[in-house]
Amino acid sequence: MIPRIGPKKQNTNWQKLLADANWTAEDLANRLQFPADKFQGLDRVNKHFRLRVTESFVNRMELGNINDPLLLQILPDPDEQKNLPGFHSDPVGDLTYRSQANLLHKYQGRVLLLVTGACAIHCRYCFRQNFPYESSFRQNKQWQSSFEYIRSHKGISEVILSGGDPLVLETYKLATLCEELSHIPHVKRIRIHTRLPIVLPERIDNEFLEWIHRMDTPIIMVLHCNHANELDQQVQLAIERLKSSNYLTILNQSVVLKGINDTVAAQCQLQERLFDCGILPYYLHLLDKVSGSARFHVKRDAAILLHEAMRKQLPGYLLPRLVEEQASHPYKLPVY
Ligand SMILES: *Cc1c(COP(=O)(O)O)cnc(C)c1O
Numbered sequence: 001m002i003p004r005i006g007p008k009k010q011n012t013n014w015q016k017l018l019a020d021a022n023w024t025a026e027d028l029a030n031r032l033q034f035p036a037d038k039f040q041g042l043d044r045v046n047k048h049f050r051l052r053v054t055e056s057f058v059n060r061m062e063l064g065n066i067n068d069p070l071l072l073q074i075l076p077d078p079d080e081q082k083n084l085p086g087f088h089s090d091p092v093g094d095l096t097y098r099s100q101a102n103l104l105h106k107y108q109g110r111v112l113l114l115v116t117g118a119c120a121i122h123c124r125y126c127f128r129q130n131f132p133y134e135s136s137f138r139q140n141k142q143w144q145s146s147f148e149y150i151r152s153h154k155g156i157s158e159v160i161l162s163g164g165d166p167l168v169l170e171t172y173k174l175a176t177l178c179e180e181l182s183h184i185p186h187v188k189r190i191r192i193h194t195r196l197p198i199v200l201p202e203r204i205d206n207e208f209l210e211w212i213h214r215m216d217t218p219i220i221m222v223l224h225c226n227h228a229n230e231l232d233q234q235v236q237l238a239i240e241r242l243k244s245s246n247y248l249t250i251l252n253q254s255v256v257l258k259g260i261n262d263t264v265a266a267q268c269q270l271q272e273r274l275f276d277c278g279i280l281p282y283y284l285h286l287l288d289k290v291s292g293s294a295r296f297h298v299k300r301d302a303a304i305l306l307h308e309a310m311r312k313q314l315p316g317y318l319l320p321r322l323v324e325e326q327a328s329h330p331y332k333l334p335v336y
């Protein structure tokens, strides 16, 4: 008998890659052809939010370039641990809007369901660095009470899966979750906020595609990509495969990040490249001023000038909306 290892092996491949995403400072330095001690100690800057990046994302970095826009997003900095005025652990007040431990109901008609605390990469500008997010997560038990909440609030027409990154869940779990949601009559759309198709394109495997093709509730996938270099051939192929599903819309959000994408050229290249890949821009966020993210901060006046310059160069449909998140505001606030 021929052992049936083929499909199983393929299905678990991405999980192995996910498990391998924690690097030592030395391995990362070697891999990018820097001196072995170049990043010494940086893998110990924050033990709750370690140096974490997928092999595939590292493959898109330029060897020996300390200013590489992908490297800068994931490389820890000793100053992250300093308290700086104006930077807080929960600047947009999300913790106060938790209707339940893993449900945020802040905007009319939409709820954000936090389905996992885990991510494939640790982006150093993210609010996640300030909470022991991963370890505090008790996903399965709380799903039932979240479903109850959504069922009893008939005004909710869209459920947004967020986290962490919802796509780190195994496909069967995502499928179970979405099936349950799609049975709630007033839920018309399911949205997935994810960075995985960008940072771990291997995640879009046959099993996932089969599931997404079976879904008959419209799904909006909002990706998170900050720089054109993140979109290589492998990512483009993963997106093409996703787009063969009729019920799927793919958008992108990004964050204005100093030294990474705060030039007109970098922004226009990003939007053009997204279009090549079949993705339309959605939001361009001002950085939430979370503790540890100060080195990425672009002043709002500079961000407005940047966005105005983009407006001149890009067709309207390739111009993301420049927005900021403010505590207690009922929608993402246009910056100007
Ligand atoms: C961003 C966000 C949403 C979605 O907002 P859209 O403008 O529809 O993209 C929903 N709930 C919360 C809490 C959010 O932060």
Ligand code: SF4
Pocket: 118, 119, 120, 121, 122, 123, 126, 127, 128, 163, 164, 165, 195, 224
């Ligand atoms: S939630 Fe998104 S931005 Fe934050 S660390 Fe995870 S992948 Fe990066």
